[in-house]
Amino acid sequence: xxxxxxxxxxxxxxxxxxxxxxxxxxxxxxxxxxxxxxxxxxxxxxxxxxxxxxxxxxxxxxxxxxxxxxxxxxxxxxxxxxxxxxxxxxxxxxxxxxxxxxxxxxxxxxxxxxxxxxxxxxxxxxxxxxxxxxxxxxxxxxxxxxxxxxxxxxxx
Amino acid sequence: xxxxxxxxxxxxxxxxxxxxxxxxxxxxxxxxxxxxxxxxxxxxxxxxxxxxxxxxxxxxxxxxxxxxxxxxxxxxxxxxxxxxxxxxxxxxxxxxxxxxxxxxxxxxxxxxxxxxxxxxxxxxxxxxxxxxxxxxxxxxxxxxxxxxxxxxxxxxxxxxxxxxxxxxxxxxxxxxxxxxxxxxxxxxxxxxxxxxxxxxxxxxxxxxxxxxxxxxxxxxxxxxxxxxxxxxxxxxxxxxxxxxxxxxxxxxxxxxxxxxxxxxxxxxx
Numbered sequence: 490x491x492x493x494x495x496x497x498x499x500x501x502x503x504x505x506x507x508x509x510x511x512x513x514x515x516x517x518x519x520x521x522x523x524x525x526x527x528x529x530x531x532x533x534x535x536x537x538x539x540x541x542x543x544x545x546x547x548x549x550x551x552x553x554x555x556x557x558x559x560x561x562x563x564x565x566x567x568x569x570x571x572x573x574x575x576x577x578x579x580x581x582x583x584x585x586x587x588x589x590x591x592x593x594x595x596x597x598x599x600x601x602x603x604x605x606x607x608x609x610x611x612x613x614x615x616x617x618x619x620x621x622x623x624x625x626x627x628x629x630x631x632x633x634x635x636x637x638x639x640x641x642x643x644x645x
Numbered sequence: 646x647x648x649x650x651x652x653x654x655x656x657x658x659x660x661x662x663x664x665x666x667x668x669x670x671x672x673x674x675x676x677x678x679x680x681x682x683x684x685x686x687x688x689x690x691x692x693x694x695x696x697x698x699x700x701x702x703x704x705x706x707x708x709x710x711x712x713x714x715x716x717x718x719x720x721x722x723x724x725x726x727x728x729x730x731x732x733x734x735x736x737x738x739x740x741x742x743x744x745x746x747x748x749x750x751x752x753x754x755x756x757x758x759x760x761x762x763x764x765x766x767x768x769x770x771x772x773x774x775x776x777x778x779x780x781x782x783x784x785x786x787x788x789x790x791x792x793x794x795x796x797x798x799x800x801x802x803x804x805x806x807x808x809x810x811x812x813x814x815x816x817x818x819x820x821x822x823x824x825x826x827x828x829x830x831x832x833x834x835x836x837x838x839x840x841x842x843x844x845x846x847x848x849x850x851x852x853x854x855x856x857x858x859x860x861x862x863x864x865x866x867x868x869x870x871x872x873x874x875x876x877x878x879x880x881x882x883x884x885x886x887x888x889x890x891x892x893x894x895x896x897x898x899x900x901x902x903x904x905x906x907x908x909x910x911x912x913x914x
Contacts, residue, residue, distance in 0.1 A: 494871075494874045498877040498878040506885040519710075521717060522713040529708060533706060
């Protein structure tokens, strides 16, 4: 039995086996490994990017919030200013109106007083005549004493 | 193969199928197959050492190719275990499955090495006249693995159901708890307990042994002349390529049966 040939045959088949493995077994295995690596790398990169985006978004939202707060404060200040303005204006208007009412009332009162005085004047002569008539016991001729009565009314 | 005595077909096969036996004490039992022991131990140390090296430097970031390969392997096995075993698989069952699969796979893979070239290496480099490099084509290896799984099976059965529960199951499953069917139940369970390690170990052994025999026959054919050499080489290559499937498949089957047996031990009837 020739052992040398057996060894050559086995070396040959071993070589074919190695070629087969290198050609058909190894590449899919390596592809699986590499695709896994890529998946993990992509996943990690995505996570990193998402984290970055989140940071940015948080920063931006903080900015927007601060801006909104500033604006709100401004609006409130404006509102307060405007309110005090309105109050001042209202106060001034009220004062003017009040003054006007007071003045009107005063004028009316004066007019009233004047009218009352006029009325009194016209009546005082009648009263004086009635009083004098009673005192003298006789009718006083109003015409005779008209000038006297007028003088009296004018003195009132 | 540089033996002085004349070579015949039977002496060729006998030479390749003889273990490197070291006698420890008197008696047929008290010997060890040195080749099986040393190859399986070396393969275990090298393979799991490599796994350990890769795992030790594992990173949570983008894995290296080696780490990705180990991750794929672990994920694949974890997926298998998840499908069969419903319990805390990380504590024991998944690592057991990984160990069984990887170790049996590398031991089977020794079948790829060309036998006569390796025989020459064993003889001239290591000075060993007889050396069988495929531990799983030694029935001692497959039985040792299967019996270890068998003891684990019984251990988990008792651990989960208690000694009483286990004995109860021996007599009351699968036909019911009527005392009349106790003998039938017990016989049934006995057969099951005997057949499990037998089929578990013999399946692996038979496949690897048959693979080796075919390589030997092709090697014999290769020695008959030029045509034999060419066809022996081509068929040897074909068988080796087909053997890639067998090597992985048998390791996978051995692992799956291990998981199934342990998972069954956890279930009560």
